[in-house]
Each structure stands twice: as structure tokens, then as C-alpha cells.
Amino acid sequence: MSVVVSNLQDSTEGIESLSQAAVNAAQAVLVREERVNGVEVSVALVDDERIRELNRDYRGKDQPTDVLSFPMDEDDMDEAGVPTLLLGDVVISIPTAARQALEYGWPLETEVARLTVHGTLHLLGYDHEVDEVEGERMRRREEEILQGLGIEL
Secondary structure (H helix, E strand, O other), X not given: OEEEEEEOOOOOOOHHHXXXXXXXXXXXXXXXXXXXXXXXXXXXXXXXXXXXXXXHHHHOOOOXXXXXXXXXXXXXXXXXXXXEEEEEEEEEEHHHHHHHHHHHOOOHHHHHHXXXXXXXXXXXXXOOOOXXXXXXXXXXXXXHXXXXXXXXX
């Protein structure tokens, strides 16, 4: 299992702790969903302008959002020649996450973890927008994973 975090914004303040929160959260999802062998998830930390562009181009919504997921399900090889399944990309807007963390009253790392869990579950096929039952299933799974990380919302 591999989780790669890229900081694609100008700010580097606190990036180590935010990156670690994203790695821990994505790994927790993969463990919980029993997808630990030969999979890779990419997490990109971006600004509001970049996520607005992605949201506009891929979802037709010309506004920033907190997290987007782009499933890939592509086979690749790692440096050692071992087959790896690229599950996809999770893109998180750090400015939006910071505003939400302030509004919710918890640390930015908690919000990044929450958004990473949410986005990674989307990569695995969960979709809260399908119907109410699927939305509840996804919400419960998010809570279980976050609780396993010691995060109570």
C-alpha cells in the first residue's frame, strides 16, 4: 500500500503535519476496506483556485469545494517491478479545509484527515450522492475509520 501526498499550493506552512494526517487517513481506509496489497492512492493538497478549476472542468460547478476524487483503477509497476493498482487521486483544498476546521472547531489536521477518508472512500466506490441508503452507509464507514484514528467529530 502506498499513499503519495503532493503539496501543489504555494503555502508550505504546516505541510508535514497535514501530509501525515492525509497518509494516516488514507491508510486507515485501505486497511479497513482490506485493500492494502499493491494499491496506491495519491493525495494532492491544492488552493481554492485549482480545486475550483477541477470542479468546473469535471463536475460543471464553477466554485471551490473541499475535496474531489478521481478514481483510476489503473495497473502500473512500482520501482521494484511489482504490480500496483493506482486507485486514483484525492484532491483537497487547504484554504477551504482551513475555513471548515475553524467553523467546526477542530484542528486543520483533523479536517484534512476527514476529507481524505471521504475522498478515499469515493475511490473505492462509495457514493453518498446515489441515494439516502448509500449516503448513510458511507457516513457510518467514515465515522468508523475516523474513530479508529482517534478522531471523534
